[in-house]
Amino acid sequence: MSAFNKFKTSVPVAWSPNLYITLVRGIPGTRRLHRRTLEALRLRKCNRTVMRWNTPTVRGMLQQVKRLVVVETEEMFKARKANEAEHRALRPPIVISHIPASATNSSKQP
Numbered sequence: 001m002s003a004f005n006k007f008k009t010s011v012p013v014a015w016s017p018n019l020y021i022t023l024v025r026g027i028p029g030t031r032r033l034h035r036r037t038l039e040a041l042r043l044r045k046c047n048r049t050v051m052r053w054n055t056p057t058v059r060g061m062l063q064q065v066k067r068l069v070v071v072e073t074e075e076m077f078k079a080r081k082a083n084e085a086e087h088r089a090l091r092p093p094i095v096i097s098h099i100p101a102s103a104t105n106s107s108k109q110p
Helices: 003-010 032-040 056-064 074-088 101-108
Strands: 018-023 049-053 069-073
Touching: 018 056, 018 074, 032 056, 069 074
Parallel strands: none
Antiparallel strands: 018 049, 018 069
């Protein structure tokens, strides 16, 4: 079992009221039943996330397409989004003076 699959199986999804489902693998080349399941989950493009209620029906659909999707709880989703927003946050600009130091010293002396 790969490390990614171990991570997916260790995610506690039973207690979260909402599940955030992200399609991480492409639809072309998959079975027709899997394509229909993804269509029912409203997943049409890669790296798109949808929120669904945590019901036995949805969990059964996710079990069917578990190799194509990543499931996150609400807390995990919010933490990931906050981390991405922090990464994209504006930082103060770096100011570089291109005037040589000798020119600034000579201009100050009368």
